[in-house]
Amino acid sequence: MTSVRTGSHEFNLASRRAEESAARRFQAVQWLQSVVGQLGIPNHPSEKEFISCLRNGMILCYAINKIHPGAVSKVVESYSYLNGEYQLPAAYQYFENVKNFLVALEQLRLPGFEASDLEKDNLESGSVTKVVDCILGLKGYHECKITTSGNGFFKHVKTPTFQLSATKTHPPSATKTSRHLDMSSVRDRNDGTDGESDQLKVIAKLIADHMFNSKEYIDENLFSLDNGCEISRANFEKIISRFPELHSVFKDFLNEGTMKSSDLKSMPLEELPVHEVDQFAQSNRSLHKRLLKTQEKELADLKTLFIETKQDFKDLQVHLQRDLMELGNQMQEMTSAAQGYYKVVEENRKLYNMVQDLKGNIRVYCRVRPIFNGDMKGVIDYIGKDGSLIVVDPSKVLKDGRKTFQFNQVFGPTATQDDVFKETQPLIRSVMDGYNVCIFAYGQTGSGKTYTMSGPPGKSATEMGINYLALSDLFLICDKRKDMMTYEIFVQMVEIYNEQVRDLLAENSSCTKYPFMAAETSIYIT
Ligand SMILES: Nc1ncnc2c1ncn2[C@@H]1O[C@H](COP(=O)(O)OP(=O)(O)OP(=O)(O)O)[C@@H](O)[C@H]1O
Structure with a gap:
């Protein structure tokens, strides 16, 4: 079934190619006639007829001289007259014309062909196409020159040629070379005429048929960005956009406009079979499921942790409130205890x-x-713990010699x-x-x-004596009671000598004698 379809497809391709090359050939003939006059061949000549009329190179030389005068300085056209009749020039003379023509073409930077392409034996090898290309190139150059009055820039357009592989049984290397599609023919012709549009339609249909029927993939050479074929790509996209039937075929290609050529090379559609795509998607799904399950589990764990933390926080809150209440109670107890303490202290003091x-x-x-x-003999006879003191007067021997005194x-x-301070300390306090x-x-x-x-x-x-020890003790009490009481302490030092009282700390020497007068208040102190 496949072979039948492939054979039919090949036939269609060959037929379309033949039609197209014939159309171009007729176009070339038509133009040549318009430039050099009748060629002496039918308007729709066969390849053989076409080549035969050009073989002597004269028409070609006339044509190029018409466009670019003096391009071929000398055209061999004289027929030798021998034995009463004109003889055709020798073959080398033909060759001279063709050679000159090809040199002129080269000078004009137009595409040429091999001189051998005009030989009868080479008709089947595609040589006619090259000749047609050359003439149409000349035609384009001529038209450009007319349009721009000789100042324009002419760019040659080649014949679009299809060399598609007929079957998929070709080895990869052959496929690579045979699938080449030269898109340069449609370059700069997107606003072309109806004829061009028809050609494009033919191309598009061919591509679409071919892609659908043989499941060909777009050869990497066709859209290789590395080779500077961005323009080809852009043109190709424009072509595709004209024909909706191609959209589905080149959908991926259009979507992957930003893809690198290396990506295209690394993953041709053929190398990614459908079942592998399915497997990949399936493994992806299972991976997603696993991830989802893991995340669900983690989420559940987090929820549990959150609930536990929340509960812990609540417990902590309750515990804190209880502690705070206990602390409040203790504070109240302490306050009441302090009040009781102050009462007790006051009572103790009293x-x-x-x-x-x-x-x-x-x-x-x-x-x-x-x-x-x-050497001196002591007078102290007895010291009692009750404060009694017995003194002996050595000068009085009898009972009058002993005297008893009572103190605290x-x-x-x-x-x-x-020892002395401790006895007086309670009074000082x-x-x-x-x-x-x-x-x-x-x-x-x-x-x-x-x-x-x-x-x-x-x-x-x-x-240290009682003065120092007493003052130190008073300051200590003052510090202990600072929360309850504020004390102000003043010091005064006086001397009583010879029944005269003197202020030892008075700054004014005139005020040292009693009665003292306070400097600030002018109050007498008694
Ligand atoms: N309990 C004691 N232990 C040791 N030494 C003492 C004692 N009492 C007094 N003295 C010493 O006796 C001497 C006389 O004492 P102090 O100067 O205190 O006497 P006073 O009564 O102040 O004399 P005045 O009235 O002349 O000033 C001092 O050298 C002092 O150090």
Whole structure:
């Protein structure tokens, strides 16, 4: 079945080719006649007749000289007169004309042919087509020259030739060369005449038939962009756009306008069978399904994670609220506890001061200074823990020699500064609760008043006197109670000497004597 269809197709092709070449041949004859006059052959000559009239080269030379005077300087046309009759020129003379004609063509940059193409023996090898091409080229050149008054640019147009392979049994190499379609014939002729349009229709139909019947693919040589055939491609697209029947055939080609030639080469339609396309699509679908399933699973996992996180967040929120409430309760408890604490502190203070009152507002302590001279005999006979002190007067031997004294407490020669301070500390603290307290030292010269109240000169921390220790303790209490109470502390130092009271810190020397006057308020301080 296929072979029958292929044979019929071949026949159609051959017939169409013959028709076309005949039409072109007639066109060439017609033009030659218009230039050089009657050729002496029919208007529709056979190839043989056509070639025979051109073989001597004279017509060709006349024609080119008509178009381009002097193109062939010398045309051999004299017949030799021999034995009373004209003899045809010798063959080499024919050859001379043809050769000159071909040289002239070359100078005009027009396509030529081989001199042998005019030989009888070469008619079957397509040589006539070359000659026809040459004459039509000359015709085109002539027309161009007339139209542009000799200034125009002429471009030769060749015959469109089909050399399609008849069957698909040809080896690939043969197919490659035999499927060549030279589209240059339709170049610059898209706005052509009806005759050209008919030709194009013929071409288009041929291509369409061929593609449908033999499932040919477009040869890579045809649309090779690497070879600079962009114009061919553009022209081809224009042709296709004229004929709707070709749209479906060249759909892919038109859509792949941006494809690289390498892509076309790497994936011809023939090399991608239908079942492989199906397989590819199927594997693609299965891949998509797998991806979809994976994504669905991940989505489900994410949802679960989201729900868990949401639940965790809610739990955390509840937990935080509970903690906040607990913290609030604790704060309230602490506030009430603090209020209770302040009440208790206040009560303790009152009780404390009450105890101090009960102990007595005036307390007298005795401190016995150590004996520095080892030879001297001590007078202290007894120191009682109850504050009793027995002193012995060595000058009075009998009962008058012993005298007993009673104090709040007696500190012996070994008592430290800290021992003395601790006994007075509770009284000093009463100052911070608003009580007035006065501590002073009394005794004869050298008995140790300064030592007890201030400490020895260059004193260390352990030897600081009551003044320093008391002030340090007051500042400590002040710091402890800073959240509850604000204290203002002032210091004044006076000296009482020879019944004269002097302000030791007064800046104005005239105001050092009692009664003192405050510099800022002008108030007398008593
Ligand atoms: N408890 C003590 N331990 C050791 N040394 C002491 C003690 N008491 C006093 N002294 C020393 O005795 C000396 C006399 O003491 P201090 O100067 O304190 O006496 P005073 O009563 O202030 O004398 P004045 O009234 O003349 O100023 C000083 O050298 C002092 O260091």
